Amino acid sequence: MPAEASSKLGALLLRLGGSLHRAECAVRALVGWRRAAVAFLAGAASVLAMAPFFLWGVLFFTMPVLVLLIDGAVESAAKGITASSRPTVRRALYAGSIGWWFGFGYFLAGLFWVGEAFLVEAERFAWLMPFAVTLMPAGLALFYAGAAAAAACFWRPGEERIIALALALSAAEWLRGHILTGFPWNVLGYALTWPLPLMQAAGLIGIYGLTLAVIPITALPLLALAEAASNPGWRRASLLIAALALLPLPLAWGYGLIRLAEPQPPPIEGVRLRLVQPSVPQRDKWRPERQGDIFFDHVNLSQQRPDGSFDGLSGVTHVIWPEAAMPFLPLETPAALEAIANMLPEGTILLAGALRADGTTDAELGRRRAFNSLIALNSDGQPVGIYDKVHLVPFGEYLPLQPVLERLGLQKLVGWRGGFSSGQSPRPLFDVPGLPPVGALICYEAIFPGAVVQSASRPQALINVTNDGWFGLTTGPHQHFHQARVRAVEEGLPLIRVANNGISGVIDANGRVLARLDLDERGVIDSPLPGAKNPTVYARYGDVVFGVLWLCGLICLRILQRRKTQ
Known part of the structure; x- marks a missing residue:
């Protein structure tokens, strides 16, 4: 019976992978305004992962879409390359446009409420509302454009492109929190801070460390299943990658349960x-x-x-x-x-x-x-x-x-x-x-x-x-x-x-x-x-933890790329 159940599960995963592969091809093939519109909608839908909805399962669909759209942009950039072209620049521009549309949708849907402030004294400030509601998301989306452009410079088929995107997007989010006084609102890592057991990981690696983790966790599983269906020779490896991508979730949950079960300090006396x-x-x-x-x-x-x-x-x-x-x-x-x-x-x-x-x-x-x-x-x-x-x-x-x-x-x-x-x-x-x-x-x-x-x-x-x-x-x-x-x-x-x-x-x-x-x-x-x-790991070391994790990710990316080159 266990063998039969395992066989049925494998068949189900392959059928699912086949459907995902067809959807993957369709998303990659998008061009022009359709590609931009899908990027915008994927970004807007990603806000459902934030408060007050906490539907972070949506990222298991929107993040693969972002990866596939960048795949398509990189392929489109390659088609127009000539002897006098600069392929890296062209690839970065194409991918950067996808990142911008994704970011514009994300920030427009996540920050629309800023416009409410201009209606408090509408006779003085209402004329500014359309500019604030659109220009602020447009400006913040430049960080995502830069991240997609940077990731495209290291874009290769396979899991390393996910690592490149995770490194670039997490770095962009860190920069967003610091440049021009900073505005780290709805950093992507907040998707992994609900429910309460998952939130405890913030005491280890901080919100930027969670941002570095959220892209591989949510982008790899569906893409790996699609790869398993389209490439039988890599089926077992692809399924293993999907499972490994999800492994941080139960580990973080277990850590959170342990943390929550610890004896709580007593209230401050006399207050x-x-x-x-x-x-x-x-x-x-x-x-x-x-x-x-x-x-x-x-x-x-x-x-x-x-x-x-x-x-x-x-x-x-x-x-x-x-x-x-x-x-x-x-x-x-x-x-x-x-x-x-x-x-x-x-x-x-x-x-x-x-x-x-x-x-x-x-x-x-x-x-x-x-x-x-x-x-x-x-x-x-x-x-x-x-x-x-x-x-x-x-x-x-x-x-x-x-x-x-x-x-x-x-x-x-x-x-x-x-x-x-x-x-x-x-x-x-x-x-x-x-x-x-x-x-x-x-x-x-x-x-x-x-x-x-x-x-x-x-x-x-x-x-x-x-x-x-x-x-x-x-x-x-x-x-x-x-x-x-x-x-x-x-x-x-x-x-x-x-x-x-x-x-x-x-x-x-x-x-x-x-x-x-x-x-x-x-x-x-x-x-x-x-x-x-007692002070948490993050309280003691701050974003140094994120920096160490980021460098480890960069080393992994370079090792994977060298192996494929060889």
Whole structure:
């Protein structure tokens, strides 16, 4: 019976392989706009692997399609080669166009929600929405174009072309996270961070290491099955390659289960947090006539238990408000400081996102420097800790080449004239009375792997305040929340996330969500502060791990290519 079952399984795989081979030939044969359209659709479909869908099985189809389209592009480039041609350049250009269309589809589908921000004050910014929604994905797609072009220079039939693409795409994603201040949103490796056991691998190799792995894992199996059907002499080897490509998944799952079964560190003694999610409509946030009402709404909500009953913050040691909870200068507003002092019991601390200005004049703009800050205030209404955001959002919090662009009619989205200045870099620890050393992160500072901890001393927790109200009820806030979870796993640190309109949550050092307020939900969370774990491999070595894996992949590629040449 086992032999019969094995025979039936083999026959089924061969039939499947035959169908795949026919589909493979059809995709390779595409030319012109059809090839570009399929690349675009494959890229757009790949977003289903990200939050909030987590349908990463789609990559087992879209990644082989990308490989086959590059196959076709390389073959098309070869047809036009003459004695005076530059075959490598021609091949790179053809493949680069496929990479660009794939990337354009991926980023357009994954970042469409950026357009929501331009509708908050539609009378001022709506005209910019079509440009932001299309030009930003078009620019980011250049990284994928460069990756496909670079991979095409080493393109050979067989599994080595998959390795070349994995090396090129993972390097492109790393560059995307660093060039021009960086924007590592929806890096491909996030596909392998759900469910929770798989996420634990981020603590070993980081999100870029997972990106290096995701291409072979998802591209090789179907291509190997198609090869087994079309080339009987390589059937056994092809099936072995398909099985080996999938092997990292059960290994990562097993590691994750072991990691999750480890004893969890106890909560920090003597700390009781209250996270406040007010769900203030973004259109009201920066209106001067609404600032008083919004402020006292925060005050009133802070004094309620999760069930809505009033407790006057009894037993709460630290209250946390989201980013820009006070979109004015509270340190220069005595009435606000007095109200905070009246709200807080003796010994309780408020951590609030707020604007802050110092006495230094910006020579270029001729006004005081302003900061997007997280301010700790004690029960006397006095500041006892300040963190100024370091990694500002281009065009949202500051304008690159501001004097020039303002003459062209461009403005940043925040309501502070001239935009914000950047805080101290590298990011210092945020020292707050009653808390262990913490790392403060404002808004999208939590999406940068390897950069959430920049101080010489390791924090014991991460606090991320954000205002995702700009992006409405779209996929954007879900993606943002998930990326913050992965930072907790990478560093082995708990992460406390407080958002204006969601998603707020308490996340332990393994990425478990211990408490959560969903998108557009109004309320509070009462929670202890989870304990930190020992530093992970990634926390100790950062992207050096990715660099070592990348070099190992490059060595494997060169060995395979030399063997085939010989």
